[in-house]
Amino acid sequence: MAGAGRESSQGKTLARVRILLADDHPDMLAVVAHLLGAIFDVVGMVGDGDSLLDAAADLQPDVLVLDISMPHLTGIEAARRLKKCGNTARIVFLTVHEDPDFVRASLATGAFGYVVKPRVGTDLVVAIREALAGRIFISPPLSKESLS
């Protein structure tokens, strides 16, 4: 996994999981950073797809939390390009879109998580944890339709 050289167990502190956030709404970024900051290491916040690609390359985070609708480059397109470049960060989408087609397109990029914004308080941290473990998490209203 890119970034965190995590030491394990027996009394040593774990280096925290490093997360990069991307959303074109600064308020959303602030809320998510606050939510995640107690548990993880939020290493950066960006507001569009191009900045995301740069920041991902520079910071080498473990996890990316991405909005889908962003200027210049959508979250889905950015995820595709990151995958193409061999970036191994685990991707979790955080979005207002509840359309199963979006979910499928998002997961097709190799992302592990798809969380809808109304459920951010409960689902995002769980999705990140699942992604770190290599498991897919989709916000429950969508999971059935999207996977069928």
Place this chain on the structure above:
Amino acid sequence: MANTGKLPRVILADDHTILTEAFRKILETHCEVVASVSDGHALLEIAPALRPDIVVLDIAMPLLNGLEAGRRIKELIPAIKLIFLTMNEDPDLAVEAIRIGASGYLLKKSAVSELFKAIQAALRGKSYVTPQVAKGMEDAFIKDPEGKKHYSLTARQREVVQLLAEGKSMKEAADILNVATRTIAFHKYRIMEDLKLKNTAELIQFAMKNRIVVP
């Protein structure tokens, strides 16, 4: 309370009848409590028929626990919102509830005002976890960012495990699930083989560890 003129329709599920009666009273000015049941099987029978907006359910119910019943309800009718109410403060249980699609997660010692908060959130498509449990989840995640391994049993296998862990004999479990005793035996021994459990005591331990039965 989010309102289109009609009160939200609620089903209550808890094997402590004194609680369902108390909740019915508390909720009745703001919701229409259309039914209350005391086990997961009964819940699965009436929920599709009554199509409530919300189910407020305990996790620890006999025969079929709330997580399992909730999981199946979400599969059948994703629009039904689930609000879990439990005495168990284990954050891993909350994570499991969220994974199956809970809209709300409360402790029985939570304030009544939180129940209304959770109902409001659920009606808006949002989710709410009582702060104590949210904090517990945070702490658990810090300690263990990747989470425990999930054993994947089929729904039927989980049903069998719950009944056996509750102390039912294979024959009793067979009667409850309407199958032959040898089918229960098949499931039981298959599960024990797959999970490398040596005896029934270990099966029960497994069931408790994996929230199939909740102490």
